[in-house]
Amino acid sequence: MHDQVIDPAGPGAPCPACGRADELRVPLPAAARITTLGEARAAIDGLDAALAVLLERRAAVAAVVQRLKPVGGFAGRDPNREREIVAAMAEHAPSLGPERLARIMTAVIEAGLDAAESP
Numbered sequence: 001m002h003d004q005v006i007d008p009a010g011p012g013a014p015c016p017a018c019g020r021a022d023e024l025r026v027p028l029p030a031a032a033r034i035t036t037l038g039e040a041r042a043a044i045d046g047l048d049a050a051l052a053v054l055l056e057r058r059a060a061v062a063a064v065v066q067r068l069k070p071v072g073g074f075a076g077r078d079p080n081r082e083r084e085i086v087a088a089m090a091e092h093a094p095s096l097g098p099e100r101l102a103r104i105m106t107a108v109i110e111a112g113l114d115a116a117e118s119p
């Protein structure tokens, strides 16, 4: 069922904010090989678990950025940087494309800023 494993964080990259585990290995299910509802849901559950870990880690790192910037939080929002993030991610998510990805990342970024301001 899994034909690819990626390591999104790369080795040797401990979280600067919390120092927790420095690596996440994620089995990537091959959608074309899934034939049952149970398999599909199990695959989604695995991907969502990895997404949750990544989102939690991303929020912690984004909170560090807010403390390092001259003006952090929602007041220091940087639309150009956000566009760059979406453009870079779009290369890895062709079926979603930049517009859908922008909606997703706007929600992710705003949730991170919100968590940094109201932990």
Ligand SMILES: C=C(O[C@@H]1C=C(C(=O)O)C=C[C@H]1O)C(=O)O
Pocket: 062, 065, 066, 069, 076, 077, 078, 079, 081, 082, 085, 108, 109, 112, 113
């Ligand atoms: C993290 C930053 O601050 C804000 C949050 C961002 C994010 O979560 O990726 C991106 C741009 C800014 O709106 C930054 O400026 O890099």
